[in-house]
Amino acid sequence: MSTMVASSLESLLRRRKPGYSLEAPFYTSGEIFEADLDIIFRRHWIYVGVEPDVPEPGDCMVVDIGTASVIIARDDDMGLRAFHNVCRHRGARLVLDEKTTVGNIVCRYHQWTYGLDGSLLFAEHMGPGFDTACHGLKKVHLRNVAGLIFICLAAEPPADIEDMARDLEPYIAPHDITNTKVVQQIDLVEEGNWKLTMENNRECYHCSVNHPELTIPLFAYGFGYAPDEVDDVGREQIARYDGLVRDLEARCEARGIGAREIDHLDDRVTGYRAQRLPIDQHGESQTMNTQVACKKLLGGLNDAKLGGLSVWTQPNSWHHFMSDHIVTFSVLPLSPERTLLRTKWLVHKDAVEGVDYDLRNLISVWAATNNQDGELVGYAQSGARSPAYEPGPYSVHTEMLVEKFTNWYVGRMSAHNAARAAGDGAR
Amino acid sequence: MLMTDAPVLEISAEDALASQVTRELPGWNPEIDDVLVCRQVRDETHDVRTFVFSAREPRLFRYKPGQFITLDLPIGGQVINRCYTISSAPTRGHLISITVKRVPGGVVSNWLHDTLKPGMELRAVGPLGDFTTIDHPAPKFLFLSGGSGITPLMSMARTYHDLAQDRDIVFVHSARSPADIIFRTELDLMARNLPRFSTAYVCETTDTERAWSGFRGRLTLPMLRLIAPDLEERTVFTCGPAPYMAAVRAMLAEAGFDMRRYHEESFDFAALAEAQPDAAAASAVVPVPPPAAVARTFRVEFAKTGRVIECDAGTSILSAARMAGMRLPSSCTKGLCGTCKSKLVAGTVDMKHGGGIRQREIDAGQVLLCCSKPTSDVVVDR
Numbered sequence: 001m002s003t004m005v006a007s008s009l010e011s012l013l014r015r016r017k018p019g020y021s022l023e024a025p026f027y028t029s030g031e032i033f034e035a036d037l038d039i040i041f042r043r044h045w046i047y048v049g050v051e052p053d054v055p056e057p058g059d060c061m062v063v064d065i066g067t068a069s070v071i072i073a074r075d076d077d078m079g080l081r082a083f084h085n086v087c088r089h090r091g092a093r094l095v096l097d098e099k100t101t102v103g104n105i106v107c108r109y110h111q112w113t114y115g116l117d118g119s120l121l122f123a124e125h126m127g128p129g130f131d132t133a134c135h136g137l138k139k140v141h142l143r144n145v146a147g148l149i150f151i152c153l154a155a156e157p158p159a160d161i162e163d164m165a166r167d168l169e170p171y172i173a174p175h176d177i178t179n180t181k182v183v184q185q186i187d188l189v190e191e192g193n194w195k196l197t198m199e200n201n202r203e204c205y206h207c208s209v210n211h212p213e214l215t216i217p218l219f220a221y222g223f224g225y226a227p228d229e230v231d232d233v234g235r236e237q238i239a240r241y242d243g244l245v246r247d248l249e250a251r252c253e254a255r256g257i258g259a260r261e262i263d264h265l266d267d268r269v270t271g272y273r274a275q276r277l278p279i280d281q282h283g284e285s286q287t288m289n290t291q292v293a294c295k296k297l298l299g300g301l302n303d304a305k306l307g308g309l310s311v312w313t314q315p316n317s318w319h320h321f322m323s324d325h326i327v328t329f330s331v332l333p334l335s336p337e338r339t340l341l342r343t344k345w346l347v348h349k350d351a352v353e354g355v356d357y358d359l360r361n362l363i364s365v366w367a368a369t370n371n372q373d374g375e376l377v378g379y380a381q382s383g384a385r386s387p388a389y390e391p392g393p394y395s396v397h398t399e400m401l402v403e404k405f406t407n408w409y410v411g412r413m414s415a416h417n418a419a420r421a422a423g424d425g426a427r
Numbered sequence: 428m429l430m431t432d433a434p435v436l437e438i439s440a441e442d443a444l445a446s447q448v449t450r451e452l453p454g455w456n457p458e459i460d461d462v463l464v465c466r467q468v469r470d471e472t473h474d475v476r477t478f479v480f481s482a483r484e485p486r487l488f489r490y491k492p493g494q495f496i497t498l499d500l501p502i503g504g505q506v507i508n509r510c511y512t513i514s515s516a517p518t519r520g521h522l523i524s525i526t527v528k529r530v531p532g533g534v535v536s537n538w539l540h541d542t543l544k545p546g547m548e549l550r551a552v553g554p555l556g557d558f559t560t561i562d563h564p565a566p567k568f569l570f571l572s573g574g575s576g577i578t579p580l581m582s583m584a585r586t587y588h589d590l591a592q593d594r595d596i597v598f599v600h601s602a603r604s605p606a607d608i609i610f611r612t613e614l615d616l617m618a619r620n621l622p623r624f625s626t627a628y629v630c631e632t633t634d635t636e637r638a639w640s641g642f643r644g645r646l647t648l649p650m651l652r653l654i655a656p657d658l659e660e661r662t663v664f665t666c667g668p669a670p671y672m673a674a675v676r677a678m679l680a681e682a683g684f685d686m687r688r689y690h691e692e693s694f695d696f697a698a699l700a701e702a703q704p705d706a707a708a709a710s711a712v713v714p715v716p717p718p719a720a721v722a723r724t725f726r727v728e729f730a731k732t733g734r735v736i737e738c739d740a741g742t743s744i745l746s747a748a749r750m751a752g753m754r755l756p757s758s759c760t761k762g763l764c765g766t767c768k769s770k771l772v773a774g775t776v777d778m779k780h781g782g783g784i785r786q787r788e789i790d791a792g793q794v795l796l797c798c799s800k801p802t803s804d805v806v807v808d809r
Contacts, residue, residue, distance in 0.1 A: 056787070057785070058785045058787075101785055101787065101788070102765075102785070103763075103765045103780070103782055103783040103784045103785050103788070104763055104764065104765065104782050104783055106764045106765055106766065106783075111758035111759065111764045111766050113758075113759060113763050113764040113765075113783070115782065121759075121763050121764075121781075121782075122758070122759040122761065122763045122764055124758055124759065127457075127458070127552055128457050128458075128552065128553055128554065128555055129457070129458050
């Protein structure tokens, strides 16, 4: 980052008005996008996938974060490891497919061969003075949080991932991600800055009008409302919703399953939030008929009516855990105005398609919702490009989580700039 | 006295010698001193010769006994790389030597025997290899060698001898006939000098020596138990043709030997360095006909190219294919990199891979040709 860009970014960050959306360059500028990659995506824990993405020894998954490409591999002791997807010979990309199975990791270019521990096992024609020990794969930090895989490209990753892991595990563990399988993955490219994808996710202000499928199981009011504007019907729904929340919390607490809201979205380096939300009608799952989409429940669960555990992490993920299936979302920036939304649907590993679940039914709500959200993000992006755009106010009743996302982002960027400035001063 | 140029030359040669033995020599740096000068060619047997080299400038060669070097040999207008285990010992560091058997029709071995003369220079890479007692110390060793597979074991034995290390070593050598025993007098000398160093020779035919008192036939487990009754207590180093080593492994398995104390040097890497017809033979000639069970030859058919070759049970399919002149994708030849992964359409193989293939792939009919030896006729989808 040039000093000029840094100072203009710094002044943009400093004059950010709390409670308002960000100024246009945050959504359009190539320089700020590079700063986002550098500061947010290369120095924080990034959610990239789930344990069953690489279920068996030798299974590899490749995730690209900006210009970085990372291999996540299952080793022979069932451990998970992450490496830069760069051959130590002349830098060629090692694993070319997003998902594959390898014996060892072998570069197709000149067959340099690495073990699943990253050590260089074989390199032909390098002569006697060549030290294989100096040419192992570069490691990337990996933290498995109850089956959710986070990686960090920094040399020293934020240590507070341990707080997140400790808090989230009691919520997520009952859904036993380890014993699930990914039955569907959809990569959707949204025509907007990654922050707009995240902001769109952090509110349901837009839900009732735009998400006819999602609002069957989900209560838009669950994400807040302006109390003065609610009519009698609305009040009735809210009262019912509050009753469902109390009922769900009691039901879950009796089973030792995490349900109550915990929120550290903007007071930690590694921000997160979790809450188990009631589901309407049958109360079982985020499906068109609110009943479970998969007959085989997850983990040792014996009650289908556990609502949906929503987990949010900064900067790039959200997740829905139901009794029968899990939907998990990873947001990866592609360019200033393009973003990859990677969605995976998971069911019990022993569930049989066509017998225990119907794939179309399983994915229908979120496949539709994602497409609708993708359009909305595109509209927001084209608006941010307009000369008439100026930051607008977030609703204090329904957009608190958007504010927390933006607040976290501005805080992290500012903290980094401050640390950098302190470092410059010392030099 | 008549003075000619000759005595002057002699004096200067003696001076050079004096500087070699009285001055501290720099160590051999294979990166810089990568050209070896042939200094002498010695006849070991009627068809085995030792080629002795030095660096261009006086150097002390440092290596682990049992390691090999790779030579660039300018044969027929092209450069052929070939690996040879070093037969000399690092305790005699002024020179380095390889010992090669002439193979009928063998391009490389015949070139060496017929062409390489003192004064000629060759490019060399090395030393390499981890087949060495240095890295696997033990109180008792059993060296098993077949044919010119004796060279790395000779290097180790010479090292212990020169350092007066009275190590308990039983050195067993299998040869076609007594006349084919390489380094015989030197082995006997070492046995005289070292109280706990003993030799045993196993010859298939003994016509060349009427008073032969050694073992006759091929090495067997009962024979091995006679030679080394404390077999189980020993650490075994084996080098020889692949069928010989396969037979040794079978014997040790039968004896219930702990294979963690078993080390072998394969000459397959030489065979795989390029598809030269005599590649395997150049490094390790097969003087001991392998047991019938090991020597079984199978038909290997390559479905895509339509080639059909023969491959004996002791040879990897890749090795056999390359010796037949086929160029299949491969790299490490150790079952690590998986470059030679192929579909086995029919037949069965014995595969000992190094992690280059997953059980799931094996279950799906994939094999690594570099470490798969046929156990039936096979068809490979290549």
